[in-house]
Amino acid sequence: MHNSHETSHDSGISTSTAAAGASAASFRGLSESSPYAVLVHDRGRVVYANAAAMSLTMAESAEQMVGALITDFVHPAAILSALTASGDSGQASAPVMSVLLRRDGTTLDVEVTTVPTPWEGRAAHQTVLREMTRPTSVHGTAVDHEMHIRHAPAAIMTTTVGGVITGWNVAAERLFGRAAFDALGQPVRETLGVELDLAAVAAEGRARDLIGHTVTGAAVPVRVSVAEVDASYILICTDRTDAHDTTQHYQSVVTSLDRGIVVINRDGTIASINPAAIRILGPGAGRFPSTHAERALDYPVFDTEGNMVPSPQRPANITLRTGQPVLGQVLGLRRHDGHQSWISFTTTPLNPHEPGRSPVVMSLTDVTTEHLTALHLRHTAHHDALTGLPNRARTLAMITAAMTPSDHPRLAALMFIDIDQLKRINDSFGHHVGDLVLQACGERLQGAIRATDTLTRVGGDEFVVLVAAPASASDLHQVAQRLHHALENPVVIDMHTITISASIGVAGVDPTRPTTPTDLLRQADAAMYQAKATGLGETRFFSVHTATARHRSDTAARHSYTLPEHRS
Template sequence: MTDSSSTVGPVDLDPGDVRFRVLVDHSPDAICVHEAGRVAYLNPAGVRWIAAESAEQLIGRPITEFVHADSVPGMLARLATLRELGDATEPAEAALLRFDGKILEVEIISILTTWEGRPAHQVVFRDITAQKAAQATVRYHAALVEHVSDAIIGTSPDGTVTAWNPAAETIYQRPAELTLGLPIATAVGAALDPAAIVADGGVHNTTHHTPEGRALAIRVSAAAMDSGYVLVCSDRTALRRAEQHFQTVVNSLHRGVMVIDPHGRIESANPAALRILGRADQPLSSSIDLADLFPGHGADGQLRIEAEQPVAVTRRTGRSVNDALLSIDDSDGRRIWLSVSTCLLDPADREGSGVLVSFEDVTAQHLASERLRHDATHDTLTDLPNRAWITDQITGALAGIGAPPLAAVIFIDLDQLKEVNDTLGHHAGDAVIRICAKRFTEVLRARDTVARIGGDEFLILIGAPASVDDLEQIARRLHATLADPIRVDNRTIRASASIGIAATAPGETRLADEILRHADSAMYQAKTSGRGQTRFWTAENDLAI
């Protein structure tokens, strides 16, 4: 720091002046002297405040260069009031322009004095930046208290109301002038012990009342202060009403609704959920794990692994699952089918969010749909698969899709069924068909499938592997099972069948319809050879026909 004595020229000072100069140079406040509007002296504190490197940067320059334009008129007006040596202005606020471009808020006092025998002004600056920031903070907090929607209430240690903000007036319908000085219990219409709330963790949910007796759902937060307690009372009446409204709606739904916490535990379930799950008389507890209550089977009847459960899919991916079909066994062991939808309650926090599960019992619709699907692919008389189903199975087997490998197709035509219908009636013929279907099923292997394709005709798919000897043995079993007499209406009927076999091989190039035609051709050859015969299809025999 440069000694300011080098900036003002030689001055003839007596010892008293030297002591005064030393005091000014070491003052913590900034002190400036300006003469005829130009800076004549600036002490080291002023150099620091103005962010200059030395006083030489300011000496001789107009004082207005370092005063914010908004503060200049007031400064000049105050200086104009000083008429006698020693006159001083009242403290006033001003803004100085620092060399680093920042603005410094100061409080200034100007004094009319002399400098080297000429009139001058001595200015004392006090930095009020911190004071202004503190005042702004106080004003901000005061504005918060005045404008927040929560009631902010101050009490003395004994519970007397000492502060009551506008929100408290609105919530409790009590003006401040009639509330200050009242016991807090009287003011809020309910017992309230601030010390007990603080001791219990500082938060308490309770019910307060207005002077007219209207109930208020209030969340009270309490903090101890030197002068007593501060209470923040949040009015949750509307929220509580909305929650009750929502709960009433959820409880009235016919669709089951559950909330699952992040750990897979059931937080809540509406009455419909309990009814659907067969637990109407067994209220759920939060200790029940969803996986224990909700082990779901997919639409294919297979038990889903945990990662494929709708709740797990939603939690893992964040995506909603809509109308997933799965089944569970209720508390009575009855298999029920559910349409299940899931979504996150808080998509922004996938890991910490609960999952909303809604479901409805679609057992009746599912079984009806399954029955329609079954009826479309099965014979109504025997409940065996029909021609459409068996044709799809052959096509799938040849393509290696959705069906086991195929070794052969067997075509069966019951001999002389027309005679049974003509002599005993169609009901007897139907009985013979049902009995024959049952017998065929009983002698086949687990991987073989029998179907009725119409009238007295049956098809059998023989699963691979099966050699020619195996096929011949199967044909003999089919003939043997028909050899046992059939009793219908106290009449004995001896049934027989003509059997045609079309064997297939790996890499088969024929289509399903062609294989069926070949099996039919072989059956025709068997029928023309007499009752109870078997023939294998060959290309040569087919050409002969």
């Protein structure tokens, strides 16, 4: 007799997903060729339906059945009776008459038989439905059943109560290398090459993983399910070698992914983490498996606005708590080594059919380059390339936001600043020098305004100051004086000493006389022209007289929407 290794799989311990899938695949192959409707249900919910079941219930696809209650199709009394009759013994229940409710609302008389069935490492139940109006004969059914078992993809054996082989299909011949005529009449321990307590396995209602042996003595890792039917046993064996190869392939694929993959258990501990996730999360991430995620992933996390994201609002915890997926949420991550990156998080339940009980799969993609590029493009779209100040479009948006009616006014006035004689500077020294002069003016003006005010560039030689409320007339005069003072000292560029000054127009916000952002900007522009008309380096405040004079100047038309590029 060969040495053997036998392991009992408790339903509370999850086995390899790939191995369980291989076992389920064998069962599906067996069931799909059955002429009878087969439904597998776990804790009352359908987890599998064969083609005959879909046809009988008039379902268009398995998705319409999987996840539904078995009692949505079969009367609860019949299911309860069948479950009670089958119990945990592994034996099939006696047939129970019932009524099947189809998806179109019609009903059929059916015969219901239920037997405990292992499903993906758990104790489930298989219910077989036979339409009572279906013509059958004892001989025909027996022949169909025999052919069905003979050519099933899984190794199927039948034995006496004492464990003597009475049936041995083609798949069993392939798996154990033993022809049917050599197996029939032999004890299970000889044909499978392993000791197996059939009654005990049938009573457990769970599959066992063990090492069988071929006729030549080669080891065969198999998973065996046993059911007692009519004073005999039926054994279904699946080859775990294929399942192991599938698992290895799955692990190789996950390991080679550029995307980080972290599986988090229901208790918050990390079940697995691939190399890409370790690379993204930092050098210490390799110690994460079996560590609680709250401790292992205790990094500062912030959103795209820079706000810290508390632990309960992070993607994995949201999915663990609600069962709902979080897709592609971009968050900032500051690792313990000081490295800061932007990560796209996607978290989904590992088992979408039981989101409230399922572990969570978290995928991580480093999108730092893409995010920073997007930020740069967004900044470029709203800021002047020469000075780095907000541009004209951004200026109008900020004025509009600041003038939105509220209990606390945010804008006191606009100051329109025009650099005097910039055209002469460009003509005398070249546009390169003119650009450097504008940069110097921007830096000096920025240093002269209050911390609550905002400086922008709206045209070639034009700047605007948004003066924040509150600001009195005296405050506005003081701000204007500081702006003039900031430009008093000449600018030295390429050995050239260049004197600069500015004309400033001021338009205050009058709550009693509502105006639009564009009109307010025009008013400040008109006041600036009045200042320029009286000499260099002057300031004027907007008034009705100023507006009238500005209108007569015949240049208001070109300021209706697009601001001018240069003034001398």
